[in-house]
Amino acid sequence: MSTLTFTLKSSPEQRIDCSLLTTDLLADKSAAEIAAIELVTGNTTARVDSLFDISGDDDQDIKFNNSDEKLDFVGRNMTGGKVTIDGNVGAYLGLFLDGGKIEVTGNTGIYTACEMKSGQIKIRGDAGDFVGGARPGYKNGMTGGTVIVTGNTGDRTGDHMRRGEILIEGNAGDYCAGRMISGTIAVLGDVGAHLGYGMKRGTVLLTQTPSQGIGANFNDCGSHTLAFLPLLLASFSKFDSQFSSIDSFDRVQRYAGDIGGIGMGEILVKI
Amino acid sequence: MIINGVTIDETFAEAFPMKGTRLIITALNAKWAMISAQTFTGFATSVIACGCEAGIEKVLDPSETPDGRPGVSILIFAMGGKGLAKQVETRAGQCVLTSPTSALFSGLESETEIALGQNLRFFGDGFQISKMIDGKRYWRIPVMDGEFLTQEKTGVQASVGGGNFLVLAESQEQALAACEAAIVEMKKCPNVIMPFPGGVVRSGSKVGSKFKALNASTNDAFCPTLKGQTKSDLSPEVESVMEIVIDGLTKEDIDVAMRVGIQAVCDLGAENGIRRISAGNYGGKLGPFHFHLQEIMA
Numbered sequence: 001m002s003t004l005t006f007t008l009k010s011s012p013e014q015r016i017d018c019s020l021l022t023t024d025l026l027a028d029k030s031a032a033e034i035a036a037i038e039l040v041t042g043n044t045t046a047r048v049d050s051l052f053d054i055s056g057d058d059d060q061d062i063k064f065n066n067s068d069e070k071l072d073f074v075g076r077n078m079t080g081g082k083v084t085i086d087g088n089v090g091a092y093l094g095l096f097l098d099g100g101k102i103e104v105t106g107n108t109g110i111y112t113a114c115e116m117k118s119g120q121i122k123i124r125g126d127a128g129d130f131v132g133g134a135r136p137g138y139k140n141g142m143t144g145g146t147v148i149v150t151g152n153t154g155d156r157t158g159d160h161m162r163r164g165e166i167l168i169e170g171n172a173g174d175y176c177a178g179r180m181i182s183g184t185i186a187v188l189g190d191v192g193a194h195l196g197y198g199m200k201r202g203t204v205l206l207t208q209t210p211s212q213g214i215g216a217n218f219n220d221c222g223s224h225t226l227a228f229l230p231l232l233l234a235s236f237s238k239f240d241s242q243f244s245s246i247d248s249f250d251r252v253q254r255y256a257g258d259i260g261g262i263g264m265g266e267i268l269v270k271i
Numbered sequence: 272m273i274i275n276g277v278t279i280d281e282t283f284a285e286a287f288p289m290k291g292t293r294l295i296i297t298a299l300n301a302k303w304a305m306i307s308a309q310t311f312t313g314f315a316t317s318v319i320a321c322g323c324e325a326g327i328e329k330v331l332d333p334s335e336t337p338d339g340r341p342g343v344s345i346l347i348f349a350m351g352g353k354g355l356a357k358q359v360e361t362r363a364g365q366c367v368l369t370s371p372t373s374a375l376f377s378g379l380e381s382e383t384e385i386a387l388g389q390n391l392r393f394f395g396d397g398f399q400i401s402k403m404i405d406g407k408r409y410w411r412i413p414v415m416d417g418e419f420l421t422q423e424k425t426g427v428q429a430s431v432g433g434g435n436f437l438v439l440a441e442s443q444e445q446a447l448a449a450c451e452a453a454i455v456e457m458k459k460c461p462n463v464i465m466p467f468p469g470g471v472v473r474s475g476s477k478v479g480s481k482f483k484a485l486n487a488s489t490n491d492a493f494c495p496t497l498k499g500q501t502k503s504d505l506s507p508e509v510e511s512v513m514e515i516v517i518d519g520l521t522k523e524d525i526d527v528a529m530r531v532g533i534q535a536v537c538d539l540g541a542e543n544g545i546r547r548i549s550a551g552n553y554g555g556k557l558g559p560f561h562f563h564l565q566e567i568m569a
Contacts, residue, residue: 144403163403164403182401184402201400203400203402224417224418225417226411226417226418226420227297227338227340227374227417227418227420228338228402228404228409228411228418228420230338230339231337231338231404231409231420232402232404234339235404235405248339264398264400266400
């Protein structure tokens with residue numbers, strides 16, 4: 001069995017909905033059946049083999065070569081297996097992901113890991129806005145799993161996030177953890193303005209004080225030794241990430257907020 | 272069977288099914304982890320009146336604990352899952368939550384689980400924080416010395432309680448010395464506890480009593496002062512009998528602990544006043560697990 005590979009023939013003029021090319025939906029399909037799948041692109045559809053060169057036969061190990069930022073909904077609703085994307089990818093990567101692993105060598109568009117339930121998404125480049133967020137009009141973002149971003153994330157990372165982990169090795173944009181309900185966001189780099197705006201519960205773990213400071217909507221609770229931190233950091237050791245190698249610590253400055261709301265969220269800054 | 276001059280009776284210990292779990296208590300240092308563990312396992316010698324049987328299994332190195340701090344693992348057993356859950360919760364709430372710098376974790380994974388910190392969290396009065404780490408839920412409860420961290424649930428498994436053997440010696444001093452030697456060796460065995468004071472019981476019981484209100488009473492057949500008054504099981508030279516009771520997560524764990532303990536007693540031998548090893552045998556009325564002494568020592 002070799003990796004089932006979709007190599008994009010050329011940069012598409014219209015966005016392509018790739019939600020039909022998942023490990024679940026391709027399971028036990030023949031090469032001919034896969035080639036004949038019609039993908040929505042723009043206001044029409046196109047056969048998979050008209051857009052991609054197809055090789056390999058392992059429907060639980062899928063790869064997109066020569067990927068483009070116009071490939072949307074990759075890994076949607078997937079419950080297992082592995083998807084590797086060589087290059088950039090579009091919006092809604094891993095929408096409703098409920099298991100398995102997605103890895104991207106480039107950047108992702110908006111709404112990465114939107115309403116993700118479990119599994120793992122690893123992005124070696126930058127991620128767009130609303131990582132781990134909820135679809136517009138919906139109240140619950142990701143509810144489980146882990147997102148690892150080697151680069152930076154856009155604005156509103158973890159918007160409406162309910163459970164799970166977002167680990168950012170670079171910087172996070174503005175409104176990080178905005179309207180966050182619960183879960184954990186950890187950032188090794190800097191974070192933008194309005195950190196935790198409207199945050200209800202959950203944890204933002206920072207290894208450095210934000211360059212823009214902590215907002216007035218968070219109250220300083222002082223410096224503390226928190227026993228759960230070594231457990232949390234140890235749980236990162238299994239990841240292929242800088243987070244697996246950071247020295248364990250349990251001393252943090254704790255800020256509680258957003259006090260404009262219920263104020264049960266926390267920003268923990270390593271000291 | 273005779274080992275080093277000590278007679279091993281052709282009899283068996285009777286044990287009964289229990290439900291058990293392992294908990295791990297950690298603290299800022301080993302001293303406070305032990306204090307918390309000792310408090311948790313206090314007044315837990317026998318289910319007859321304590322509701323559970325509990326004891327310290329092992330002192331844990333920081334590398335062996337979930338949070339990397341010094342710790343102690345304890346085992347607690349009760350006659351059923353509900354009883355165990357109640358004992359775990361009340362003891363955790365009064366003895367670990369209250370103990371400075373402590374944290375409390377499950378040390379046993381099982382499909383069947385009972386609450387550990389699941390209800391203790393309400394002590395946080397709404398300020399408690401839940402954290403899912405590696406698929407397990409933890410509760411962070413704000414307390415006056417910082418935060419009490421506890422796992423939400425702990426696993427429960429079918430276990431065995433009441434494994435035992437009796438040490439028959441020529442004097443109290445010799446019986447006690449033999450039991451102490453046995454406990455030292457038995458404490459090295461995993462998955463077992465000896466729940467009585469120092470691991471040793473001097474008031475072994477039989478099932479039933481002449482008094483209706485009691486369902487257990489002194490084991491008169493092994494009471495040396497009653498040799499002329501009752502149907503005694505003691506020879507004239509035996510002046511003291513002490514018992515070691517063992518609870519374990521499996522029958523095999525108790526087998527190993529009994530073998531190690533009896534061997535330690537026999538190593539002292541007849542020259543140190545040890546005459547016989549016997550066991551609490553109630554004709555099969557007490558429980559389904561039978562530990563035949565001679566088979567164990569074969």
